[in-house]
Amino acid sequence: MSVADVVTSDARGATPAVTVDAVSKVFNAGTANQVDALVDVALDVDAGEFVSLIGPSGCGKSTLLRLIANLIEPSAGTIHVNGKTAARARLDQEYGMAFQQAGLFDWRTVTKNVELPLELKGWDKQRRAARSREMLELVKLDDFANHRPWQLSGGMQQRVAIARALAAHPPLLLMDEPFGALDEMTREHMQAELARICNETGTSVVFVTHSIPEAVYLSDRVVVMSPRPGRITDVIDVDLGRDRDDDTREEDGFYKKITEVREALRRGGHETTSGEPLGVDDR
Ligand SMILES: Nc1ncnc2c1ncn2[C@@H]1O[C@H](COP(=O)(O)OP(=O)(O)OP(=O)(O)O)[C@@H](O)[C@H]1O
Numbered sequence: 001m002s003v004a005d006v007v008t009s010d011a012r013g014a015t016p017a018v019t020v021d022a023v024s025k026v027f028n029a030g031t032a033n034q035v036d037a038l039v040d041v042a043l044d045v046d047a048g049e050f051v052s053l054i055g056p057s058g059c060g061k062s063t064l065l066r067l068i069a070n071l072i073e074p075s076a077g078t079i080h081v082n083g084k085t086a087a088r089a090r091l092d093q094e095y096g097m098a099f100q101q102a103g104l105f106d107w108r109t110v111t112k113n114v115e116l117p118l119e120l121k122g123w124d125k126q127r128r129a130a131r132s133r134e135m136l137e138l139v140k141l142d143d144f145a146n147h148r149p150w151q152l153s154g155g156m157q158q159r160v161a162i163a164r165a166l167a168a169h170p171p172l173l174l175m176d177e178p179f180g181a182l183d184e185m186t187r188e189h190m191q192a193e194l195a196r197i198c199n200e201t202g203t204s205v206v207f208v209t210h211s212i213p214e215a216v217y218l219s220d221r222v223v224v225m226s227p228r229p230g231r232i233t234d235v236i237d238v239d240l241g242r243d244r245d246d247d248t249r250e251e252d253g254f255y256k257k258i259t260e261v262r263e264a265l266r267r268g269g270h271e272t273t274s275g276e277p278l279g280v281d282d283r
């Protein structure tokens with residue numbers, strides 16, 4: 001274990017997983033194509049917390065995720081991941097990422113795909129193989145270790161992508177509609193699997209979705225965003241406990257939360273949580 005590993009694991013629990021402070025993002029600033037993608041966004045994600053971002057298309061969900069991942073830079077404000085700047089956290093591989101498309105490498109076997117981030121970290125062959133085996137067991141794909149991605153179903157490919165994202169045991173997982181392409185049954189199965197994995201590993205997650213039930217099922221908190229300019233209009237606590245399973249989906253509390261998120265989305269940023277209209281300057 002490196003010094004960085006020790007520092008990171010010590011920091012877990014105490015330091016927030018993500019701190020987004022007064023962040024704005026303007027694309028094509030000063031041109032006719034200027035887009036105010038995010039305006040004055042503040043968000044803290046605690047260590048071990050599961051937070052979903054939900055909102056209409058174009059409201060800046062992917063932009064916020066890409067800012068946290070330091071794939072793009074904010075126009076204003078600051079972002080920290082595990083107490084480090086977003087740039088430092090990216091270099092230290094503090095997070096794993098998974099997108100709507102699995103993004104696997106077809107010429108690599110399933111195992112070799114999962115091992116990729118470990119290769120980048122300089123792990124030796126034996127250690128990589130052991131971790132890859134462990135991760136494939138976790139997503140129940142150990143029988144497919146030597147297959148190529150194109151020999152798997154879409155859902156299985158997504159599970160490989162999740163195994164890869166988790167392989168280095170990153171303290172934080174950033175996921176952008178990872179289950180968007182899956183059928184409803186596979187999707188629910190994957191949600192249960194992800195909830196279990198995150199519970200077992202204590203991983204913090206920022207998860208982008210268009211699905212209200214998915215956000216409610218998975219999250220400790222659902223962050224509701226509105227477009228033009230993208231901002232956070234509501235944050236809804238999902239106090240349904242951590243042990244969620246298929247029965248959770250039948251509970252009254254689950255339906256209540258779905259209604260709460262739907263109403264927050266409907267308000268669409270024209271009213272505050274309390275129902276008070278926002279002032280023009282708060283637009
Ligand atoms: N690289 C870019 N250059 C210019 N504009 C961009 C860029 N990336 C995003 N945008 C703009 O920023 C806004 C937010 O985009 P973003 O992709 O974050 O939305 P989203 O909430 O993820 O939408 P969806 O639900 O459709 O994925 C959009 O108006 C988009 O056109």
Ligand SMILES: [Mg+2]
Pocket residue numbers: 061062063176
């Ligand atoms: Mg998006």
